[in-house]
Amino acid sequence: xxFFELFYVFxxxxxFTFGGGYGMIAMVSEQVVTxxxxxxxxxxxxxxxxxxxxxxxxINIATFVGSQTAGVFGAICATLGVIMPSFIIxxxxxxxxxxxxxxxxxxxxxxxxxxxxxxxxFATAMSxxxxxxxxxxxxxxxxxxxxxxxxxxxxxxxxxxxxxxxRKVKKKSPNPVALLGISALLGLIVFxxx
Amino acid sequence: MSKSNKSHRLINLFLTFxxxxxLTFGGGYAMIPIIxxxxxxxxxxxxxxxxxxxxxxxxxxxxxxxVNTATFVGYRLAGFWGSFFATLGLVTPxxxxxxxxxxxxxxxxxxxxxxxxxxxxRAGVVILLIDATIRLKKMMKLTPLTIAMFLITxxxxxxxxxxxxxxxxxxxxxxxxxxxxxxxxxxxxxxxSLTKGEQKQ
Numbered sequence: 001x002x003f004f005e006l007f008y009v010f011x012x013x014x015x016f017t018f019g020g021g022y023g024m025i026a027m028v029s030e031q032v033v034t035x036x037x038x039x040x041x042x043x044x045x046x047x048x049x050x051x052x053x054x055x056x057x058x059i060n061i062a063t064f065v066g067s068q069t070a071g072v073f074g075a076i077c078a079t080l081g082v083i084m085p086s087f088i089i090x091x092x093x094x095x096x097x098x099x100x101x102x103x104x105x106x107x108x109x110x111x112x113x114x115x116x117x118x119x120x121x122f123a124t125a126m127s128x129x130x131x132x133x134x135x136x137x138x139x140x141x142x143x144x145x146x147x148x149x150x151x152x153x154x155x156x157x158x159x160x161x162x163x164x165x166x167r168k169v170k171k172k173s174p175n176p177v178a179l180l181g182i183s184a185l186l187g188l189i190v191f192x193x194x
Numbered sequence: 195m196s197k198s199n200k201s202h203r204l205i206n207l208f209l210t211f212x213x214x215x216x217l218t219f220g221g222g223y224a225m226i227p228i229i230x231x232x233x234x235x236x237x238x239x240x241x242x243x244x245x246x247x248x249x250x251x252x253x254x255x256x257x258x259x260x261v262n263t264a265t266f267v268g269y270r271l272a273g274f275w276g277s278f279f280a281t282l283g284l285v286t287p288x289x290x291x292x293x294x295x296x297x298x299x300x301x302x303x304x305x306x307x308x309x310x311x312x313x314x315x316r317a318g319v320v321i322l323l324i325d326a327t328i329r330l331k332k333m334m335k336l337t338p339l340t341i342a343m344f345l346i347t348x349x350x351x352x353x354x355x356x357x358x359x360x361x362x363x364x365x366x367x368x369x370x371x372x373x374x375x376x377x378x379x380x381x382x383x384x385x386x387s388l389t390k391g392e393q394k395q
Contacts, residue, residue, distance in 0.1 A: 012369070012372070014256065014258075015256050015257070016256060016369075016371070016372045016375050017256060017257055017258060018253075018254075018256060018375070021258060022323060022326045023371075025323075026351050026371045027369055027371045027372065029355070030354070030367065030369045030370065030371060031367055031369060034362075034367060035367070041316075044316055044319055045303075045312055045315070045316065047322070047323075048312075048315040048316070048318065048319050049295060050292075051322070053288070053291050053292065053295065054215060054216050054217065054218055054287055054288060054291060055215055055218065055284075055285075055287060055288025055289075055291070055292070056218075056225065056258040056259075056260045056261065056284075056288065057258070058257070058258040058261070059261070059285050059288045059289065059292075060292050063288065063289050063292040063293060063296070064292050064295070064296050067292070067293055067296035067297070068296055068299075072293065075289065075292075075293055075296070079285065079289055082257075082258075083257075083261055083281060083285065085256055085257050086255070086256065086257025086258065086261045086262050086265060087257075087261070087265050087277065087281060089255050089256060089257065089262075090251075090252075090255060090257075090262050090265040090266050090269065090277070091265065091269060091274065091277060093251055093255055094265075094266055094269045094270065097247065097251065100251065101247055101250060101251060104386055105383055105386050105387075106254060107386070108382040108383055108385060108386030108387075109379045109382040109383055109386075110254050110382065111335060111340075111382050111385070112343070112378040112379055112380070112381045112382020112383070112385065113375060113378040113379055113382060114330070114333065114334045114335075114340070114378075115334055115340040115341070115343040115344040115347065115378065116343055116344075116347045116374045116375050116377070116378035117330065117375075117378075118327055118330045118331055118334055118344055118347075119343065119344045119345070119346070119347025119348040119351065119374070120347055120351055120371055120374070121323055121326050121327050121330065122323075122324075122327040122344075122348050123347065123348045123349075123350075123351035123352045123355065124323055124351075125320055125323035125324050125326075125327060126348075126352055127351075127355035127356070128316070128319060128320050129320045130355075130356070132316055132317060132320065136358070148313060151313055152313060152316065152317055155313065155314050155317040156317040156320060156321075159317050159318060159321050160321065163321050163324075163325070173325050173328075173329055174325070176322055179321060179322060180315055180318045180319075180322070182318070183314040183317055183318025183319075183321070184311040184312075184314050184315050184318070185314065186314045186317075187310050187311050187312065187313040187314020187315060187317075188307070188310050188311060188314065190313070190314070191310035191313055191314075192310070
């Protein structure tokens with residue numbers, strides 16, 4: 001049943017999300033895109049939509065996928081699923097707070113998980129970059145350039161230049177919403193010029 | 195605590211986290227300063243040092259940081275129902291906004307101006323993810339082991355994206371990311387117990 005499947009898939013995703021939401025994109029792709037609930041392009045678009053709307057990414061993506069797949073009740077099931085592991089785990093941990101925080105095994109597990117999360121995020125970045133330029137051809141596992149690959153690549157190189165320049169000058173990360181604003185503007189300009 | 199006092203507190207928790215849910219753009223980490231301001235400075239529910247502990251735990255347990263923090267703060271203030279109403283407040287704004295977007299998403303994308311905008315935004319998302327990688331890499335202890343784990347994860351997940359790997363047994367889908375996360379936890383635990391052994395010698 002679709003409602004139970006939505007709950008179960010997002011419960012699993014919630015259980016294995018650590019820190020910010022970006023690490024979970026790879027999981028959403030594995031579990032949700034392969035089920036045909038949403039496409040990879042929609043997932044990538046939704047990362048931007050979620051950055052520009054209030055609320056945590058995990059909740060936003062769960063609500064969105066649930067709603068696209070099975071309407072309002074689907075959205076409720078997916079959102080409940082993604083929250084449930086946090087809720088249960090925190091209720092348990094809150095009771096044993098101090099022991100938990102100073103436990104060296106907890107610290108050790110976190111040190112082990114971190115490189116995996118960074119690897120997941122970087123792989124997601126590269127696959128999204130790849131999909132700006134290439135798409136699967138209808139003949140199988142081969143890739144062909146997308147219709148808009150020249151425009152996408154131009155925008156990406158311009159943005160990369162801006163990003164590197166900003167980091168060199170300001171020595172910090174750019175504001176995500178401002179970065180997406182500039183990206184949107186470049187999209188409009190390049191779309192009508194190239 | 196009297197009964198009316200308690201329900202008053204629950205309503206207050208709900209409203210405070212509702213406000214936090216409306217105000218935070220850009221996900222979990224952007225939420226932390228706002229939660230601190232509301233809970234510690236304005237409402238004075240929790241002091242700074244306890245808040246620091248709560249935030250450390252929220253970042254080290256599974257699930258989104260903001261949901262973990264809301265659940266935790268709610269629990270400290272009013273037990274189970276405190277958790278319930280704080281989390282409900284946090285989630286409610288996102289839920290309705292995204293529901294609305296989801297209904298109109300297809301229509302929006304068919305407009306040329308929107309598809310042009312998204313052409314740019316898709317490239318922007320890649321930059322955001324590269325930036326997140328750089329930021330998180332700073333928090334990672336760089337040892338040959340962690341670098342190897344990073345590379346293995348990166349290569350495995352990239353390959354599964356590239357070849358569109360669909361690993362499933364019946365309706366059960368095997369998630370490579372989850373397997374890698376579990377491997378990371380196990381390696382972390384084993385490394386911890388090994389260092390303990392060395393100290394004893």
